[in-house]
Structure formats: structure tokens, C-alpha cells
Amino acid sequence: MGFHFRFGPGDLLRCRFSLSPRWETQEAVRVLLSPHRQAYHLPWLRQAREAADKLDLRPLWLLMPRSGHHPDFLSPPPLGPSVTFEEEIARVRAADPEAAREDLRLSLVCTPGALESAAGQRMMADPARAVRELADLTERAWQALVEPHWPRLRALLEADILFHSRRLAAGGLEALFDGLHPDLRWHGESDTLTIERPAHHHRALDGQGLLLMPSAFVWPQVVGGYDPPWQPTLVYPARGVGGLWTAPAGPAPRALARLLGAVRADVLCALDEPASTTVLAHRLGLAPSTVSAHLGVLHAAGLLVSARHGRQVLYERTPLALALTAREPAAR
Template sequence: MPYHLQFGEADPLRIRFALSPLWETHSAVRVLARPRQQGYHLPWLRRIRGAAEGLELGPLHLLMPRRGHSPDFLYPPPRGPAASFDEEIAAVRETDPALAHDDFARALAETPGATASDEGQRMLADPAGAVQRLADLLQAAWEALIAPDWPRLRALLEADVAHHSRRLAEGGLERLLGEIHPGFGWGADSATLTVAYQGEHVRALDGQGLVLMPSVFTWPDVISGFDPPWQPTIAYPARGIGGLWTEATADRTPDALARLLGRARADVLCALDEPAGTTALAHRLGLAPSSVSAHLSVLTEAGLLTSRRYGHQVLYERTPIGIALTGSPVSHPRPE
């Protein structure tokens, strides 16, 4: 059964993209317990297995029913375009215990036996204490599972936002919503966005607009259903997840291009299948950030790359000439 998000006159003017390290942490914890979601992430899972085994994630998993409500306060929609994890977890710790109790009760009721379990009863009896324990678990999960790879994850998420922002400028809102995910359906007559997902949920945006949030660990689902007071939000799988955990190597760089540009500079050019920043490229290629920065400058001056600022960093992507040199296929807009 789908979600139905009903747009009013002002809502298209209040659509924004956002990134959330807290959402990625929560979603990564969910992936650990969901074999269906592990596909693309198997290299990551193998690498973090030891760290994950050292975490007590049972209380978090208890609040992650396979269908139905999960506590929104544990991963609220980010208020800005790119909040830090510390800012987001601080907001979780300030949750009203009464709101937390209601969220706990709804989520526990979705899983048979969860409400009567020792941990479930403990949460309901002391919601304020449970909020702090759960925040501690999310903090530990962030540090062990996500923080070491956050530069890479953030680069992929920012590249997705850059791509879809450009598509919004080129084709408008209706085309953007049709391209983000095959589970999206736009009803022009009713101004309603339908999101294919488990459960039935209808929400009028009422001038609040909509947050579109690319996610690495949400794959293959799209997730919505946030209730007031949270801003309406949709988390969707970011582009490029298939190559996320694949290390870039010199094997993909044509020898002729390496002779023309130099091996390291050619590797930088070939690694830019998606827009990326200096830190992410350095991490991906195993090079010093200063070296990557110098190569990016030369490639940009030569007309092989273009750059744009997004948030705190500069993203680079290949120009048509750069694409031609790497032998990559050129993507064209969908025909009308």
C-alpha cells in the first residue's frame, strides 16, 4: 500500500534536499538485521563485522519492525541541508519523554512480543532513560560503523543532490520526481506524490514543503511516513551505490590516457564517474589530498573538469571533453 503526499499551492516552492549522518547510522543498523538490504553492502559488512559484534544493538533492532511505525525522534528529518552527527544526536537527547513514550508504544506494538519483553517494558517505564540509552547506542554505532567511511558516503550523497538539482533545473519538479525512484508516481490532476511502500499513509503537506533525502543504506526501499511535528520527508536510494565499495584502481585508466596526462592525473579523471570532492577522491584513490587537489586544478584549467560549490566543499565533474577522453558513455536526458 502506498504513501500519498498531497501538495498545496506553496509546497513546490519549499522542496529541499538534505543529508543526515544520523539517518545513515540508523539505516546501517537496520541493514545488519535485514539480509534483503545487504546486497550492495556486502564488502562493507565483511569489513565492519568485528566492530558490529562489539555493539549491543538489540534495543535499536526492537524498535525496527519489518512493517509499520518506527520512532521518528530517533532519526528526525534534518533541519538544515547538512547537519553534523553531533548536532543531530544532541537533538535526539532532548526528546520530550512523553513523545518518546508514544513512539515506543507504537513501534513495539508492530512486533509480536516486543511490548511484553523486558527491554520493551523498560522503555515504557522510563522513556527519558531509554532516550539516553538509545542515543548512546547510536553514538557508538556512528563511531564504529559510519564515521570511518563518512567522507566517501557524504561525497556520494552530495553527488546525488548535485545531479538531481541539475535535473530539477532542466526539467522541472514533475520530471525530477519521476526520475528519483521508480516507486514514485506523480498525479498532476490531484497534485499528489504517491510513494510505493508498505503501509498506507496520507499526509497533506500544508505549506511545509518536502525534504528529499538521498541515502546509502535505505536501498532498495524508499521511506516516508513521518508524522507531525516532523517535516514531510522521503528518503530514497542514492545514485551510484553499486560502485560505492569498489576501490578505484589504475586498471580502469586507459594506458594511452595515462601516457598523455600522467598516470595519477589520468586516474583522477577516470575516477569521476560521479561528481566528487578532493577528500573523497583522495580516499578512493589512496593519494594525498594535496596531490589530488593539484591534479584537479590542472584538469580544470585544461577544460576537462568543471566545478561547483555544494555546502562546505567543491564538487568536480567531467566536461564533455573529459568524458570523451575517458571513453565513458555520455548520458542524455530522457526523451519527452
Template sequence: MPFRLYFGEDDLLRCRFAVSALWETQEAVRTLHRPERHGYHVPWLRRIHAAAAGLDLAPLRLLMPRRGHNPDWLGPPPIGPAATFEEEIAAVRAADPQAALDDTARALADTPGALDSPRGRALLADPVRMIEELADLLEAAWRALVEPDWPRLRALLEADVAFHSRRLAEVGLGGLLPELDRRFAWSAGTLTVDARSSHERELRGQGLVLMPSVFSWPDVVSGFDPPWQPTLVYPARGIGGLWAEPGGHAPDALVRLLGRGRAAVLGALDEPAGTSALAHRLGLAPSSVSGHLSALRGAGLLTSRRYGHQVLYERTPLGMALASGGI
């Protein structure tokens, strides 16, 4: 069934990318209980099993119907390109109680039996307390499930944004959107999403937030209802290697040319990445990786750009050729 968004001229000027720690926390909770999402995340699931068992996530899961409405107040669109979890959860805690009550009742109605369940009735009985309790539970889920791996997750998400920002400059919005996911189609100012529900919306100058996600895979998510800014969530590039441990050895010829450490760093940059992510991936000290990155960039093998909290590095054409053995 199609989901259609209609763009005007002003909307084309108000499209932006974002990364959200709050969103990844909610999707991590969903992923725990959806086997179809486990494929790439088995190492993570094994590692956080004990921590997840110590959380009572039932109130959150009650508001996460497989089909239907999810409460927008509990996970509003990102407030900026590099907002912290603390900034995002503060916005959740500041939700208007009446609006949150109506939003929550709508979500409970889409979960069979939830509206009349004891937990459902308890949530609706006191919206101020509901906001506090669910925000506390989201924060506990963040601390236990996502925060320990956030540098790695953020590096992947920001690398996706860096890559697709460059593609946007090269092919424009109409060319980029179908590249983000095979379920997106663009024609004459209309974005059509092959989704589970049918919905149409004119953006009316609000533009669109494009947000890569790790834990949403393999789904694409279209939201939010007015007055929230429309947001399109798609699986981030490179998820297949997200939980990979330090890889094999660099080719001997590259080691002889650059040294083992620099060869390993150059070989690991299949996707743009920052210092901390590379250090974790390679099992090296961040200070050592930083030195190798500076040397490789000075030799013309890497370029760098700042995005959000960190500097992302990627290979130049010469660096690609060396890493692949083409020279």
C-alpha cells in the same frame, strides 16, 4: 499499496534536499540484520563485523519493525542540508520525554511481542533514561559502523544531491520525482509512492525533504508523521561502486596526453566526487589529487561546485569525451 502526498503551491516552494549521518547510522543498524539489503554492502559488512559484534543493538532493533511505525523522535528529519552527526544526535537527546514515550510505545506495538518484553517494559518505565540510553547507543553505532567510512558515504550522497539539484532546474519537481525512483509517480500535484502501506497526507505548506540514502537500499521510505516535516528517502545513485577498491589503469593514450595521475583522476569521475573520496578510491595522497583536479579544471576538463562540507568535481563535455576515448 499507494502512499500519496498532496502538494499545494506553497509546498512546491519548500522542497529541499538533505543528507543525514544520523539516518545512515540507523539504516546501517537495520542493514546488519536484513539479508535482502546486503547485496552492495558485503565489503562493508566484512570490515565492520567485529565492531558490530561488540555492540548490543537489541534495544534499537526492537524499535525497527519491518512494517509499521518507527519512532520519529529517534531519527527526526534532517535539521539542515549539511548538519553534522553531533548536531543531529543533540536533537535526539533534547526530545520531549512524554512525546518520546508515546512514540516509542507505538513502535513497540508494531513489533510482535515487543511491548510486553522485558526490554520493552524497561524502555517505557523511564522515558528520560530511555532517551539517554538510546541516544548513547546510536552514538556508539555511529562511531563503530559509519563514521570510519563517512567521508566516502557523504561524497556519494552529496554527489547525488548535486546531480538531482541540476535535474530539478532542468525538468522541475514533477519531472524529477519519477526519476528519483521507479516507485514514484507524479500527477496533478500529487506524488504517489508504491509502498507497503497505504497513507495519504496533505503537506499544507510544509513542503518535502528529499533525502538520498546508502543503507536504505533497495527500499524507499516515506515519513514522518505530523508535526515532523514530511520526508522521502530514496536509494542514492552510484551505490554499486561505493565499496569498490582502486580500479584499473587509465587508457595508455590518455596517460600519454595527461600523465598517469591526472588520467586516473579524470577516469574516476564517473560521478561527481570530492578530493578525499577520489584520493581514497585511487590510493593517492589528497594533496596530489587536489593538484590534479586544479590542473584538469584549468584545462576545461572539469567543473566544480561547493556543496555542504566539500567541493564536488565533475567532467565537462570535453572531459567526458577524453575519458571515453571520443577524441
């Protein structure tokens, strides 16, 4: 039993990572509906509840069965490593109405009474209008629930991709899948990735490869999905989600601040996970130009390394910087 991805020779070369603000919006809406997903997101929930109360999210919730199909046209797999919400929602709005009708039906039948409900019948009667209204509602949910927190979320997702990309480079697919989620099993003898599930489903990748996508809001689950013609996709919980909403650790150690200067030391200490200039500027409340200048000095001094991911350049501390940023022990 389980959800099986079968790799062919070409698929082994076509695994790629991406992140999706549209997917995070969908799953943020689902978190509001699912108490078992809320443990790590309580600070966000306290802010999001007020914003969510001003939205009528019931049409989206109707298409989120406890188990079963979620409409693929509402969350198409991203085409590049780092896409914007605007790019993604444009693809949703461009969905073919007749294909969307069947997609909606497959989702509605997974919830008893949903297809026969007034909202379900309205979607079936005019799928073009349903596509427009669901896209509009998703955009409002993005603006209210996710966009204000996107720099923090994006930093988490980019750091996860950087970590697992290195794991893939060092140990191959077996090492990669072994560390993504406890429900995943890689069977090297058959080149098959299995998600442990009570039901059985088989998907041959057929040369499309597998899209790997970290998510903050999908925790604690791992999700495999998309039927043809969509690219097969695996969505897994991002590393570090438990600390996503925690406050910064505090000012840099005093000795380090005297050595580097207070602001430059704060920039270095803020890099607990790899991050971009924009994310650090948002985190520290500084101008991006100021952060960029300090990053350049720290990089030249051998305290940082950088790596490009999509449109972003991520900075990460070197072993020397890790030693310098160790927190001072508490006074006795």
C-alpha cells in the same frame, strides 16, 4: 491505497535535498537485521559483522518493526543540506522524554511482544534514560559501522543529489519523481506524490515542502515518513549503490598519463561520479592539498566543472574529459 503527499502552492517551492549520516547509521543497523537489503553491501558486511558483534544492537532492532512506526525522535530530518553526525545526535539527545515515550510506544506495539518485553518496559518506565542510552548506542554504531566508510558514502549521496537537482531544474517535479523509484507516482492534476503501498496514509505538506534524502542502505525500498511537527520526508535509494563497494577501475590509460602526468590523470579518472577534494584524497590516498592543486589545473584546462553543495565543492568531468578518460580496449 498508498502513502500520499499532498502539495499546496507553497510546497512546490520548498522541496529540498539533504543527506544524513545519522540516517545512514540507522539503516546500516537495519541492514544487519534484514537479509533482503544485503545484496549490494556484502563487502561492507564482511567488515561490519565483526564490529557489530562487539555492540549490543538489540535495543535499536527492537524499534525496527518489519512494518510500522520507527521513532521519529531517533532520526529527526536534517535541518540543512549537509549536516554532521555530531549535529544530528545532539538533536536526538535533546528529545523531550514524554514525547519520546509516546514515540517509543507507537514503535513497540508494531512488533508482537515488544512492548511487554523487559527491554520495552524499561524504555517505558524511564524514557529520559532510554533517550540517553539509544543515543549512546547510535553513536557507537556510527563510529564502528559507518564513520570509517563515510567519505565513500558521502561521495555517493552528494553525486546523487547533484544529478537529481539538475533533473529537477530541467524538467520540474514530474521529471524528478519519475526517476527516483519505481514505487513513486506523481499526479500532476492533484499535485500529489504517491508511494505505492498496501496501506493508506495521507499527509498534507501544509507549506513545509518535502525533504528528499538519498540513502545507500535503504535500498531497495523508498520510505516516506514523519508525522507533524516533523518535516515530511522521502528517503530513496541513491543512484550507483550497486557499485558502492567495488574497487577502483585501475590506473589511468597510459596515453592520458603521458599527456597529463600519472597523478593528475588518476585524479581525472577517479571522477566517475562528482566528488569533493576530500573524497578524492581519501579515494586515491593522496594529501588533500595535492589533490586540490591538480583539480585547479584540470579545471583551468576545461576538463572539470565545479558546483557547490552545502559545505562541499563537487568536481565533475566535462565532455572532453569523458572522451579522454575512456578506457583503452583490452589487447588481443
